[in-house]
Amino acid sequence: MRATRPASFATAVAVSFLVASSPAFAANAFDLAPGQRLLAPISHKNLSIFPVVLSEKPGAPGVHYLTLAEGLKTNSVAVEEQKNGGTVNSVNVGNKSDRPLLLLAGEVILGGQQDRVIGEDTIIQPHADLVVPVFCVEHGRWSGKVQFTSTGGFVDSSVRMKAKYAGNQQQVWDAVAKKNQALKVQNATGTYRSLATGAEGKAATQPFRDAIAPKLAALPEAGQLIGLVAAVNGRVTSVDVFADPQLFAAYRERLLDSIFLAVADKPVTSETPPAAQAVGDFVNELRATKAEVKNGGGSREMKKGSKVVGTSLKPSAAQKSVYDSYQAVE
Numbered sequence: 625m626r627a628t629r630p631a632s633f634a635t636a637v638a639v640s641f642l643v644a645s646s647p648a649f650a651a652n653a654f655d656l657a658p659g660q661r662l663l664a665p666i667s668h669k670n671l672s673i674f675p676v677v678l679s680e681k682p683g684a685p686g687v688h689y690l691t692l693a694e695g696l697k698t699n700s701v702a703v704e705e706q707k708n709g710g711t712v713n714s715v716n717v718g719n720k721s722d723r724p725l726l727l728l729a730g731e732v733i734l735g736g737q738q739d740r741v742i743g744e745d746t747i748i749q750p751h752a753d754l755v756v757p758v759f760c761v762e763h764g765r766w767s768g769k770v771q772f773t774s775t776g777g778f779v780d781s782s783v784r785m786k787a788k789y790a791g792n793q794q795q796v797w798d799a800v801a802k803k804n805q806a807l808k809v810q811n812a813t814g815t816y817r818s819l820a821t822g823a824e825g826k827a828a829t830q831p832f833r834d835a836i837a838p839k840l841a842a843l844p845e846a847g848q849l850i851g852l853v854a855a856v857n858g859r860v861t862s863v864d865v866f867a868d869p870q871l872f873a874a875y876r877e878r879l880l881d882s883i884f885l886a887v888a889d890k891p892v893t894s895e896t897p898p899a900a901q902a903v904g905d906f907v908n909e910l911r912a913t914k915a916e917v918k919n920g921g922g923s924r925e926m927k928k929g930s931k932v933v934g935t936s937l938k939p940s941a942a943q944k945s946v947y948d949s950y951q952a953v954e
Contacts, residue, residue, distance in 0.1 A: 852876075867947065
């Protein structure tokens with residue numbers, strides 16, 4: 625990526641730990657970090673979305689990543705069950721394209737022996753295959769074809785937490801069942817698919833989408849958007865920031881739907897958004913926490929605090945971050 629691009633969110637957050645506690649931050653509360661601005665929240669009922677934008681107009685995009693949705697649609701990515709009958713918690717992903725493939729934890733893949741959700745943020749290099757950890761989000765089926773045919777957006781934060789951070793299959797099933805029950809979804813196999821792509825999911829998300837999406841699109845800084853901070857009932861719940869506006873745009877709608885699904889069954893206890901200072905406090909939770917680093921399919925740095933967990937995905941440990949996410953522990 626170009627040296628002139630803004631610092632990664634991981635770097636920016638490190639700076640924001642100092643900024644957040646300074647008088648300058650209090651006086652200019654919407655500066656998330658150098659190079660990044662936290663705009664005023666857009667709210668509907670108990671949900672508030674803080675847009676995160678570049679402070680200056682973006683230059684040329686960095687690496688042009690292939691998304692899983694685009695790759696499956698164009699047949700430039702093959703996602704298949706493992707040989708010899710398949711394995712619940714792993715699939716094989718082949719990148720047949722000339723671009724690096726980006727997989728994000730929480731992405732739903734539909735088909736195969738059962739619908740799954742990607743378990744780790746991963747980068748697969750061009751013309752390479754990788755075994756990727758996944759979790760089942762359809763416990764009542766083990767039949768069908770070897771191939772996965774499409775994506776179903778992102779799961780909501782409750783399911784994503786159990787897959788990405790807890791790594792527990794039973795807890796993933798429990799979270800899927802709880803969300804389906806809360807939103808009155810009934811199907812024969814207990815799949816999350818009805819919420820990811822079905823009428824039930826659309827009915828749950830549409831009121832929030834109608835209220836928030838047009839305002840996001842109308843922002844003067846819309847072309848500079850690189851991420852979102854979500855807050856529910858006045859409490860910050862998630863931060864998702866991408867390397868550049870082009871990459872964020874590729875995930876924006878699916879990320880929004882996952883946020884809308886997360887709040888759709890939450891009772892309204894507050895319609896007041898948190899102060900911008902709360903976002904600084906949210907990422908500050910992980911300031912002194914040592915990162916767990918895992919290499920292979922990119923370099924993943926994970927931090928776990930008592931109230932917040934977070935990850936940073938880089939092509940390699942020495943390179944800038946592609947995607948950073950923080951999530952409140954529920």
